[in-house]
Amino acid sequence: MTDATSNLPRPVPGAGPQPKSLLTVDARTRRRNAAEKRFRAYGILAIAAAMLALAFLLFTILRDGSSAFFQTYARIPMTIEASVVDPKGNRDPAEMAKTLTTSYNRILQDSLADFIKTNGIAVEGLDDDDLAGFFSGQARADMRWAVLADPSLVGQVIDVPVLTSSRVDGMFKGRVTRESAALDGKTSVAQFDLAMALADSGHLKTRFNWDFITGTDSSDTRPESAGLGVAIIGSAYMMLIVLVLALPIGVATSIYLEEFAPKNRLTDIIEVNISNLAAVPSIVFGILGLAAFINVVGLPRSAPVVGGLVLTLMTLPTIIIATRAALRAVPPSIRDAALGVGASRMQTVFHHVLPLAMPGILTGTIIGLAQALGETAPLMLIGMVAFVTTYPSAPPQGLFDPASALPVQVFNWTQRADPAFFERASGAIIVLLAFMLAMNLLAIFLRRRFERRW
Amino acid sequence: MNNMYLAERTVHTQAQPIKFRCSDVQVWYGEKHALKDVSVDLQDKTVTAFIGPSGCGKSTFLRCLNRMNDTIPVARVTGQMLLDGDDIYDRRVDPVQLRARVGMVFQKPNPFPKSIYDNVAYGPKIHGLARNKAELDGVVEQALRGAALWDEVKDRLHESGTGLSGGQQQRLCIARAVATAPEVLLMDEPCSALDPIATAQVEELIDELREQFSVVIVTHSMQQAARVSQKTAFFHLGHLVEYGSTDDIFTRPQDPRTESYISGRIG
């Protein structure tokens, strides 16, 4: 030791804490503690901001979307006038089919007018347009189908719930007020008053709207009858394809990379590839789907099979990363034990390692599926924005039928002119989030139930 | 050989004022009662060694002395620990101020990923010990000289501290602790990660540090305790079994447990 101990530092006089009682906090420490508090506050502020944003997002979605699950129906006696629906009077369905849907509007309109007259409802300035526009365009189509299916209804008075137009529906959801009705070309103050009068007498009721969940999409002018059925089936088909393809392929890839792959160039390339694929923008996968599956292979546009393939490729990295983590979590001692009793490496993996890793794999798969369920952009490129009003048939043929998908349906509805579609879009989001929530809860349940700590 | 060391050391040993007065210290980690009824008075300008088998509570007690246990959420400390008469666990005490006066060196060298200069200057900067750059340079140089590192690093003060050898890193950490001008220096097995030559250097340094500080060192090595300390405390299963001059502990242990440990039967 060449250094002299006398060089040890001594406090520089006049600076810093002099040795004094610990029980008093000096000014500098007080300043530093204030800075500490500020810093901590920034952290709390950041978390609060994130939580608040999340709460606000969920709040607006629920506020805007929950009303989509309820719909207003009129319940007044409808007289199926034979002169309108069956001018020839022979009750022949083939003949009756020639009567167009628009003609049925007469029945609705006349029945409503009759009802107003017989019940003595007095509404100022009510004209034919208000009566004609009171019911949904879907209501006449429904009535026509009902009559064609059962010709004995002709001439009868039937009492069924009849779907009202989106404007009338909006009056009970706060979307249409008496003031806004006056400015709206598609409704009127008189129609508003009529609706209120009918509601007061109990002939106009808002009830749970199953058609929103099971029904098909509808045209721009009938937001009140737009439903998610086709989109839900489309999404379900795609999830099925993703599950059937991505899970085995992802697990096989992970097993190979984790348990068998030698350390060489090819393995490195695969690994780098997977981590990069995980970060490729989803829209690029859409381009791949369009160029490869539709243009080159010749699969149909708007078909769940193409969407499923694209989503499979997108989900693979997620599943592979989760599966590899699960495989890695199985301790080497298990492998040694199996190999020690003479099992081959393949038997070790399939008999011991894989079953132990299964909970982790399933959790990763479900999370990957949930991601795929919410993916929108790539599906738009492969034509799933198309307007589809027929349910796809059962698989396997149904996989090639045109369909929609939940998130794409949301986007589709936001692009429509009628503001009533915004309610539908938000409602569809609630359905989408409910599915995702269910999947995530399942994942959490699996993790809790089967998780092993080594 | 041990006895030679001891003989040499006793010459320096003299009664010093009490720096730390600890009585009835208890520590719980959650449900675990890690330290039981420890009462001990630590002298100023003296090297005190804490010895004992693994898990005996010696490191736990060391971490109580500058309230590093505060950083462990489940740790709970009761009892009295007076530094120059002030209870360091008093509600009014700011651990930040306490740690400026009670420095600590850890088992594994932990230099910050900064330059050698910035490592040493870190403490003085946060405590405002230097009014300008020149003063700070002075403090850094003094600390590095104090840690017997100056000659080795004076030409590369702005290179990374993590690039030094293990022994150099540990001396850098000592310099870093010394730079804040503490009164007490706690060392938690400071040589356990070092090779014998680096260990010898650090031990020599500890002896020099005694001139200015009260040094408390936790060690696994009885030889090391014998070489560097004047006072020794033996811990076993959370109890302070025996405390006295190093000479006495190693040559005339009072408690059979101490005797067993010294002679290698337990531990």
Add this chain to the structure above:
Amino acid sequence: MPPFWIMIVILGAAVLGYALGRGRAVRAVSGNTRLLHSRPNYYGWNVALLTAVPSLALLLAGVLAQPVIGGEDRAPSNGGVFAGVVLVVALAGMALALTRTTPAFRARNVVERVIRGMLILCSLIAIATTVGIVLSLVFESLNFFRLYPWQDFFFGTEWTPSFGGGSELGILPLLWGTLYISVIALLVAVPVGLFAAIYMSEYASKRVRSIVKPAIEVLAGIPTIVYGLFALVTVGPLIRDWLAQPMGLGNSASSVMTAGLVMGMMLIPFVSSLSDDIINAVPQSLRDGSLALGSTPSETIRQVVLPAALPGIVGAVLLAASRAIGETMIVVMGAGAMARISPNPFEAMTTITVKIVGQLTGDNDFASPETLVAFALGLTLFVITLGLNVFALYIVRKYREQYE
């Protein structure tokens, strides 16, 4: 016969083959299975695999090649022949495997080799995907550049596509919108996400962490279409009514600000969970060292932990940037469709992804530059994000190695 039914038949044959192969092996040693080289199941598997694998591969090849060979009308004329060939291959495989089923036959080794081959094949799909992406982008991009000069694409400042011809297809206004929105998103997400991560890893009690962490993960699991709707319906009008119009800076609900804010919100959990990992990777010994010198926790974080974690955090920010650049739905619904270069964040602008969607949805004419430009845009996007990712992953890996 439709391919689906051929597949079912083959699988049925494989099951049959399994039973036959297993039975034959057991019979060959008259029930004393110890005399077999492998367990009887492996003989069954051997037959089943040899039945199904070659024939299914042929079937798949046939289905994929169908549009190329058969043209538009899906060629029903030679469909029957094809199905026959596939089934013959399946039966031939079964027969071959059965004749090889003798007690000395190393069935397990063969089966395991086949399985291993299939595992390798599966892991090659990742490479195939990348190759597919690159090929489809490059191929159509080349077609585009044959129709439209690349200088005008990369350096053009006008974006006015018209399907009648005479389009200006300069990428710069799109790039401007993309980068502008991404910068705003990062300005929101990085401070909030980073501070949230710091608080979570350095200050929060276990209980707070157990509530906040899942909530932040929920934020991460929300699909981007939800954020898009939020931008369109809520944030856009709010910004227009409370910021843009009072300040006289514009009256469009779709704006760079709308898209940027909402995208920032989307990126918060991404930044925070990455930063959380990275901050946790900083060894505890450094924190102890700093605290023991008498620094406050915040001084420790700012002067020791963050500098030590800086490379990792930079990597995380780059990954977030790459996400922001490639994000589609939020900008489609929140940013607008006007291609322009303007410094005013309250004006509607557009991005590369918006235009890819715009040019490729609806009826496409794959001979016109207005459609093909989407592939050139996609290629540009792919190259930018890939570059950012590779760089970011490199930094993060280097950082991790430092503390391992």
